[in-house]
Amino acid sequence: MSVSLIGLIKAAILNGTPLLFGTSGEILTEKSGNLNLGVEGLMFMGGAFGLIGPVIYGNLAGDQASGALAVLIALICSFGVGCLGSLIFSFLTITLRANQNVTGLALTIFGTGVGQFAGELMRIRVGGNVTVSNALKSAFADPILPEALRKIPVIGEIVFGYNLFVYLGVIMVIVMAYFMKRTRPGLFLSAVGESPATADAAGVNVTKYRYLATVIGGGISAVGGMVYTMTIAGSVWNHQGLSGEGWVAVALVIFCLWRPINTLWGSALFGGLLILYLRLPIPFLPTQIYKVVPYIATALVLIFVSLRQRREDQPPAGLGLNYFREDR
Amino acid sequence: MTEKVPLIRLAKREDMARSRIWLIRLLAFVLALILGGLVFVIAGADPITAYSTMVAGSLGKVTGIRQVVKVAVPLLGTALALAPCFAMRYWNIGAEGQITMGAMMASFFALKMVNAMPSPVLLIVMGISAALMGALWAGIPAFFKAHWGTNETLFTLMMNYIAIGIVGWLQGGPWEGKPGSQIIPMFDEKAVLPSVFGVHIGWIIVLILTFLMYIYMTKTKHGYEIAVLGESENTARYAGMDVRRVMLRTACLSGGIAGLVGFMICSGADETLYQTVAGGVGFTAITVTWLAQLNPFAMIAISLLLAILSKGASTIQTTMGVPASISDIITGIILLCMLGCEFFINYKMIFRGHEEHPLAPTTAQNTEVPGVSPEAVKEVKA
Numbered sequence: 001m002s003v004s005l006i007g008l009i010k011a012a013i014l015n016g017t018p019l020l021f022g023t024s025g026e027i028l029t030e031k032s033g034n035l036n037l038g039v040e041g042l043m044f045m046g047g048a049f050g051l052i053g054p055v056i057y058g059n060l061a062g063d064q065a066s067g068a069l070a071v072l073i074a075l076i077c078s079f080g081v082g083c084l085g086s087l088i089f090s091f092l093t094i095t096l097r098a099n100q101n102v103t104g105l106a107l108t109i110f111g112t113g114v115g116q117f118a119g120e121l122m123r124i125r126v127g128g129n130v131t132v133s134n135a136l137k138s139a140f141a142d143p144i145l146p147e148a149l150r151k152i153p154v155i156g157e158i159v160f161g162y163n164l165f166v167y168l169g170v171i172m173v174i175v176m177a178y179f180m181k182r183t184r185p186g187l188f189l190s191a192v193g194e195s196p197a198t199a200d201a202a203g204v205n206v207t208k209y210r211y212l213a214t215v216i217g218g219g220i221s222a223v224g225g226m227v228y229t230m231t232i233a234g235s236v237w238n239h240q241g242l243s244g245e246g247w248v249a250v251a252l253v254i255f256c257l258w259r260p261i262n263t264l265w266g267s268a269l270f271g272g273l274l275i276l277y278l279r280l281p282i283p284f285l286p287t288q289i290y291k292v293v294p295y296i297a298t299a300l301v302l303i304f305v306s307l308r309q310r311r312e313d314q315p316p317a318g319l320g321l322n323y324f325r326e327d328r
Numbered sequence: 329m330t331e332k333v334p335l336i337r338l339a340k341r342e343d344m345a346r347s348r349i350w351l352i353r354l355l356a357f358v359l360a361l362i363l364g365g366l367v368f369v370i371a372g373a374d375p376i377t378a379y380s381t382m383v384a385g386s387l388g389k390v391t392g393i394r395q396v397v398k399v400a401v402p403l404l405g406t407a408l409a410l411a412p413c414f415a416m417r418y419w420n421i422g423a424e425g426q427i428t429m430g431a432m433m434a435s436f437f438a439l440k441m442v443n444a445m446p447s448p449v450l451l452i453v454m455g456i457s458a459a460l461m462g463a464l465w466a467g468i469p470a471f472f473k474a475h476w477g478t479n480e481t482l483f484t485l486m487m488n489y490i491a492i493g494i495v496g497w498l499q500g501g502p503w504e505g506k507p508g509s510q511i512i513p514m515f516d517e518k519a520v521l522p523s524v525f526g527v528h529i530g531w532i533i534v535l536i537l538t539f540l541m542y543i544y545m546t547k548t549k550h551g552y553e554i555a556v557l558g559e560s561e562n563t564a565r566y567a568g569m570d571v572r573r574v575m576l577r578t579a580c581l582s583g584g585i586a587g588l589v590g591f592m593i594c595s596g597a598d599e600t601l602y603q604t605v606a607g608g609v610g611f612t613a614i615t616v617t618w619l620a621q622l623n624p625f626a627m628i629a630i631s632l633l634l635a636i637l638s639k640g641a642s643t644i645q646t647t648m649g650v651p652a653s654i655s656d657i658i659t660g661i662i663l664l665c666m667l668g669c670e671f672f673i674n675y676k677m678i679f680r681g682h683e684e685h686p687l688a689p690t691t692a693q694n695t696e697v698p699g700v701s702p703e704a705v706k707e708v709k710a
Contacts, residue, residue, distance in 0.1 A: 035481075037421075041660075088664060096671035101419050101481065102618040103667055105611060110660020113653050120651035121371055239653075247485060254482055286501055292493030299486040306478040315479065 016271020041111020050226025082222020430587025462587015
């Protein structure tokens with residue numbers, strides 16, 4: 001029993017890592033008052049280009065390909081493409097003042113299109129599965145900490161048994177939480193999201209904060225897509241694999257009450273719920289209904305949060321609203 | 329003059345001539361097609377051949393046109409469903425789920441009650457039950473929004489997944505046809521919508537709906553209440569409107585129409601129920617509604633355009649080997665360009681040194697068209 005429980009927790013954390021990136025990126029974005037519903041598109045783009053980068057590198061370098069470099073390339077490709085995508089969003093909503101909901105959805109359509117197109121095109125060019133060599137695959141998906149640590153009883157596997165991205169994600173989230181709570185720019189960012197007019201009057205450059213938070217947040221979300229394709233999907237392009245992941249990430253932002261630190265357990269919980277039906281079948285509960293549990297949980301959290309009306313649990317007050325100084 | 333004058337200032341405008349507005353939109357559309365052409369170049373295809381193949385594939389033959397209409401019908405219907413919600417600034421992004429639940433209810437009658445009544449009665453019962461189910465599905469988030477301000481954008485989104493899960497369960501479980509097939513059997517022909525000119529009569533229904541929605545939005549008390557509520561909730565309250573009731577009523581109407589669309593898809597196009605019955609229509613329709621600026625007649629044109637793109641893309645996938653997902657890219661680019669171009673319609677840019685002095689003639693070059701001067705636009709943010 002304990003072995004299967006450890007296995008379940010481990011699988012939940014691994015499966016939750018793409019969500020960890022997707023959600024924390026979106027939290028950064030939403031903290032600035034921008035509701036970017038394009039996360040689904042960003043993660044698709046990140047997933048496709050985060051694979052294509054290492055594939056091209058692997059083909060060029062042949063046997064000499066270094067795993068570390070491939071990981072770095074994947075990170076840069078996915079982060080870069082996510083930044084570009086959310087730059088489009090920022091330009092349209094911040095500078096051109098387009099509606100955020102609609103722009104986000106347009107970005108989702110565009111981004112899933114780009115991701116699918118790039119993946120399919122690659123498949124046609126390669127003439128088969130788009131993938132990297134086994135050596136490179138293991139650089140992405142294998143545990144990175146020394147064997148000795150993993151041999152520690154009970155906690156060994158559950159604490160030290162993960163691939164690089166789990167630890168990277170945890171560090172990133174802790175840094176983000178520190179940034180938001182303890183640094184001046186982090187507090188300014190909250191001010192911009194809560195009340196842009198007040199922040200503007202206090203001399204904070206609202207436009208700059210919104211641009212930076214949205215672009216970097218989009219980049220982080222896209223890395224989540226890359227983590228999905230390179231670890232969970234086994235470094236193979238599958239054009240259905242990522243669908244829905246970005247929307248779950250958007251939902252998880254609410255579940256985590258806009259606090260980065262909550263994504264640590266939130267993403268593991270959702271990562272677990274998404275695969276629980278495979279690991280822990282409940283008699284008489286159909287799989288399809290089982291799979292819906294995370295979404296019901298999110299809906300309940302939404303209701304609960306709005307019923308309780310605690311001020312610190314609310315979304316940023318300026319969320320989804322564009323700010324025009326001239327309108328004041 | 330000690331204060332630094334910014335390079336570009338912005339001012340709202342409401343005085344642009346209609347011809348000029350349409351010129352800007354046309355230019356944005358052309359720009360989108362050019363950007364889409366670049367994607368074809370990346371894919372190694374000649375953009376002009378590709379575009380003409382798309383048009384020929386979708387409009388060149390009668391079968392192509394029929395398929396375009398088939399794709400456009402649910403898109404238009406759902407866009408109409410969303411219009412009153414958006415006019416109210418209520419972000420219903422749950423049309424996908426409302427379509428699915430509507431289709432499920434219609435399918436229940438099509439599968440289980442097929443022998444209980446004659447065909448026309450059966451179809452009417454299917455349609456009504458689908459609309460009621462869609463309304464119920466939209467009503468749940470609206471109820472919470474109206475009473476406690478629960479975020480409707482995300483709640484309606486969650487309702488999509490729940491609906492799709494329920495149908496997935498029915499498809500693989502209680503309603504499964506052959507054991508293990510994971511497919512619901514085809515409807516009896518009594519439960520299938522009749523065709524006119526080779527397309528199920530859904531197209532007539534949505535055209536009637538277009539007209540009715542136009543009347544509803546512009547000529548009725550309900551439409552007026554929705555418009556006021558969309559402008560300002562406080563104004564609506566001071567004017568004595570029952571905000572909760574208006575919100576709930578509008579969301580249910582929206583869900584009802586979406587449910588009816590679900591009925592049309594399963595009974596008219598698919599002739600069975602799939603888990604993916606909505607197939608993304610609920611999301612794409614949001615952009616149709618918005619691009620049409622809530623004008624029902626403009627929605628006809630835009631849903632047809634998107635349908636042509638998607639049909640054309642499947643043609644070039646088979647003939648030119650370009651992945652069909654290019655239609656999503658082009659749709660996305662068109663949407664993004666159209667969203668961006670509204671800025672140039674609603675605002676005017678006043679460049680430094682070009683202020684409108686009382687004596688100087690007004691400057692006409694202030695209104696740049698989109699795409700011509702992106703550098704200038706970027707500096708607005710500075």
